[in-house]
Amino acid sequence: MSRIGKQPITVPSGVEVKLASDSVTVKGPKGEMSSPLFAGITIEQNGDSLQLTCANLDNKVLKSKFGLARALLANVITGVSKGFEKVLELRGVGYRAQAQGSSLNLALGFSHPVVYQMPEGVDVKVEQTRITLSGIDKQKVGQAAAEIRAFRPPEPYKGKGVRYIDEHVVMKEGKKA
Numbered sequence: 001m002s003r004i005g006k007q008p009i010t011v012p013s014g015v016e017v018k019l020a021s022d023s024v025t026v027k028g029p030k031g032e033m034s035s036p037l038f039a040g041i042t043i044e045q046n047g048d049s050l051q052l053t054c055a056n057l058d059n060k061v062l063k064s065k066f067g068l069a070r071a072l073l074a075n076v077i078t079g080v081s082k083g084f085e086k087v088l089e090l091r092g093v094g095y096r097a098q099a100q101g102s103s104l105n106l107a108l109g110f111s112h113p114v115v116y117q118m119p120e121g122v123d124v125k126v127e128q129t130r131i132t133l134s135g136i137d138k139q140k141v142g143q144a145a146a147e148i149r150a151f152r153p154p155e156p157y158k159g160k161g162v163r164y165i166d167e168h169v170v171m172k173e174g175k176k177a
Contacts, residue, residue, distance in 0.1 A: 005066035009050040009074050012081045017050065019043055024073060028080030031136045035076045038065045043073075079136035086145035090129040092160035095152075099126045108152040108162070116151070119144055130165070 011017055015028040024043060025034045037043065040055040040062045050073065054066040078084070090097060096107040104124050106114040118124055122135040122144050131148065135141045145164070154161035156172040163169060 003067075005052055005054065005070045007070065009052075009070065009077060011048045011050060011077060013048075015077060015081050017045060017077075019045065024076070026073075026076050026080050028077075030080050030083050033076045033080055033136060035069075035073045038062070038069055041066055041069050075138045079138060083134055083136050084138045084141045085132060085134045086141050087165040088131040088133070088145060088148060089163055089165050090131070091154070091163065092152075092158075095129065095160070095162075097126045097129070097131050099124045104131070104148070106148070106151060106162075109160075114151050116144075116148055131162075 012028075015026060018025040018027070021037070023034045023036050025032065040059070042053050042055070044051045044053065052066065052070050052073070054062060056062055090106075090108075092109060094107060094109060098105045102118045104116045104118060104126075106116065108114055118133075119140050121137055122133055122140050125132045125134070133141050133145050133148075149162045149164070152161045154163045154167070154169045156170060157174060159169055159171060
């Protein structure tokens with residue numbers, strides 16, 4: 001049985017959970033989201049905690065979805081209460097970022113500026129060479145950060161590029177004369 005699926009989910013104060021037959025809707029101070037429920041997985045609410053149970057432990061597919069359902073529901077509860085945040089850093093001479101409404105303009109050493117349209121529900125804030133992405137949906141925030149990083153990933157010789165703030169890039173030694 002899934003170790004993750006067995007763990008209870010604590011619901012923080014100010015978060016309201018509505019259980020339905022095929023989904024769970026969670027409403028909190030930052031917004032409202034819903035998480036799907038797979039057939040064969042049930043949820044019980046005991047005060048301020050949620051417990052998932054799996055109907056058939058012999059079914060390998062259902063057993064694998066048990067931990068997934070718990071992780072998705074925990075991410076939804078965390079998103080509507082605290083939110084998620086990813087911080088990117090620009091390294092390189094002339095590399096700049098500027099937020100304009102729902103788009104992000106990047107100067108990354110190309111002959112043209114790169115304009116990235118932010119997905120709905122993801123906010124961007126730019127300070128000098130740091131880009132902060134925040135939102136209630138963990139998947140959307142992470143996907144937007146990965147797409148921005150993919151425009152100019154950090155290269156191993158000088159370290160120039162777009163990187164996560166906590167990312168360690170292994171530097172290579174240059175050509176020896």
